Amino acid sequence: MKAIRIPKPMEIVIEEVERPVISGPNEVLVKIKRVGICGSDMHIYHGTNPLATYPRVVGHEVAGEVVSVGETVTNLKPGDHVVVEPIRYCGKCYACRKGRPNVCNELSVFGVHEDGGMREYIVLPENQLHAVDPSLDWDEIVLAEPYTIGAQAVWRGNVEEGDTVFIQGSGPIGICVLKMAKLAGATVIMSDLKEERLAFAKDNGADFVINAGTLSIEEKIMEFTKGEGANVVIDAVCLPSTFALSLNVASVAGTVVVLGFDERPSQIPQLQITKKELTIVGSRLQTYQFRKVVSLLNENKLKENGLITHKFSSSDVKEALTFVEENPDIVRKALIVFE
Ligand SMILES: NC(=O)c1ccc[n+]([C@@H]2O[C@H](COP(=O)([O-])OP(=O)(O)OC[C@H]3O[C@@H](n4cnc5c(N)ncnc54)[C@H](O)[C@@H]3O)[C@@H](O)[C@H]2O)c1
Ligand SMILES: [Zn+2]
Ligand SMILES: [Zn+2]
The missing domain is CATH 3.90.180.10 (Medium-chain alcohol dehydrogenases, catalytic domain)
Structure with missing residues (x-):
């Protein structure tokens, strides 16, 4: 063979x-x-x-x-x-x-x-x-496998119905996270640098998209969430700068989910972690998510x-x-x- x-x-x-x-x-x-x-x-x-x-x-x-x-x-x-x-x-x-x-x-x-x-x-x-x-x-x-990456990030972020989720990056992983976050009942904001990727995110259920190259993410998130911030921020760009941004735009009692393998440090002040009592979690591969993803595929809910x-x-x-x-x-x- x-x-x-x-x-x-x-x-x-x-x-x-x-x-x-x-x-x-x-x-x-x-x-x-x-x-x-x-x-x-x-x-x-x-x-x-x-x-x-x-x-x-x-x-x-x-x-x-x-x-x-x-x-x-x-x-x-x-x-x-x-x-x-x-x-x-x-x-x-x-x-x-x-x-x-x-x-x-x-x-x-x-x-x-x-x-x-x-x-x-x-x-x-x-x-x-x-x-x-x-x-x-x-x-x-x-x-199925990339969907399980999305399912894991949504599980690690403890995304619940009614939450506002901000996903940075509308590449294939961002899109898989989007699909799972929508199935969990969240309102989803997506960012990217490319208009075509943002349009594709909208086609796949994103409620609001932001071009990070031309607009202020902080301003737009606060505008969309009426000053609350995003309850869960999932970083599918994975740069030191997007990690730092995640903490700035997370709401009080919010969760930040990190997916990246970048070895460079980010400058993260502890004040906002304590003040907002943020939860910061890593998400790597997946834990027992195949069963869920296979059910969703079988039910034609993941296309x-x-x-x-x-x-x-x-x-x-x-x-x-x-x-x-x-x-x-x-x-x-x-x-x-x-x-
Ligand atoms: N933890 C895990 O289990 C796991 C699994 C798979 C992938 N990953 C990681 O997830 C990340 C995304 O994977 P992918 O395949 O979608 O990558 P990708 O490069 O195809 O997509 C990244 C997207 O982010 C956009 N982008 C770049 N800078 C940006 C910024 N400042 N703000 C907003 N958008 C920006 C790009 O235009 C692109 O569309 C990678 O870093 C990858 O290593 C993690
Ligand atoms: Zn992969
Ligand atoms: Zn072991």
């Missing part, structure tokens, strides 16, 4: 490799159908993801069809359409014991720390696969609605990565199609 491998940064090869086989009773063999290209795949390709090791088969946004199952597998059968939950964890450390295996001490992410989905077949344990209604389009279900802008055949993966790299203004989400 074919596997797409990144042997070292800035290099990509399509190799002929042995098809993986089921070696444990709880394992499942899956034929890959779609893989989404994510910013973190691009970082691994560019050599700018400090956590990745090489050579690596990337791809953690994955949908496929079950081919065969190990003898103790009960929840899946051949022919099922599945999405991959890309985290593997120890089950014993503090995070795992606290129900937060996404930050396990021994966390291994499919397509980052171990080989991922850009190959014709994969074998994974049953608990990393979730069956989805087979009548749904592959293009819809391959977005890609233009989020997928480009599709490439698996034999054109090099062209795909180059295209994504060179056209950040027109690519929202690009997919690799395996037939």
Whole structure:
């Protein structure tokens, strides 16, 4: 079978490799159908993801069809359409014991720390696969993983019906957060620097959008919220400056959700944290959000609605990565199609 491998940064090869086989009773063999290209795949390709090791088969946004199952597998059968939950964890450390295996001490992410989905077949344990209604389009279900990132941010922010949520950044992650925040019953304000991205956010349910390049975010948020501020601020831009801004525009008793991996410090005075009694939380990957996202997909409540802008055949993966790299203004989400 074919596997797409990144042997070292800035290099990509399509190799002929042995098809993986089921070696444990709880394992499942899956034929890959779609893989989404994510910013973190691009970082691994560019050599700018400090956590990745090489050579690596990337791809953690994955949908496929079950081919065969190990003898103790009960929840899946051949022919099922599945999405991959890309985290593997120890089950014993503090995070795992606290129900937060996404930050396990021994966390291994499919397509980052171990080989991922850009190959014709994969074998994974049953608990990393979730069956989805087979009548749904592959293009819809391959977005399950980015939706879980949005679901996690909304859960970490404790977004409740009636809350006003400000999401910074209308890139693919901002849009996934938006969809989940709307489903939670929030009023959502979005920002971006690009009008086209703001228009897309509006098309996907944003109640109010602000161009951060031309307008004062502080003024506009206070205007829209009648001086209250945003009850939950979710930063999907992830710069030191947007982190600092999040605290300025959060309401009293508000929550700030941080998604970024930027190592540079932000200047954050403690006064407003104490005065407004803010809660500041990180949100990384997801904890038990697949079940929820799969239900929403099955109920037709999560639709890609233009989020997928480009599709490439698996034999054109090099062209795909180059295209994504060179056209950040027109690519929202690009997919690799395996037939
Ligand atoms: N914590 C997690 O689990 C997790 C998972 C996936 C992605 N991320 C992070 O989320 C972030 C967003 O991911 P993405 O794929 O949507 O990225 P992206 O680069 O496609 O989107 C970012 C958007 O922010 C806009 N932007 C830039 N500066 C801005 C500013 N000052 N104000 C408002 N908008 C601004 C850009 O125009 C762009 O549309 C990345 O930093 C990524 O690392 C975190
Ligand atoms: Zn991703
Ligand atoms: Zn653990």
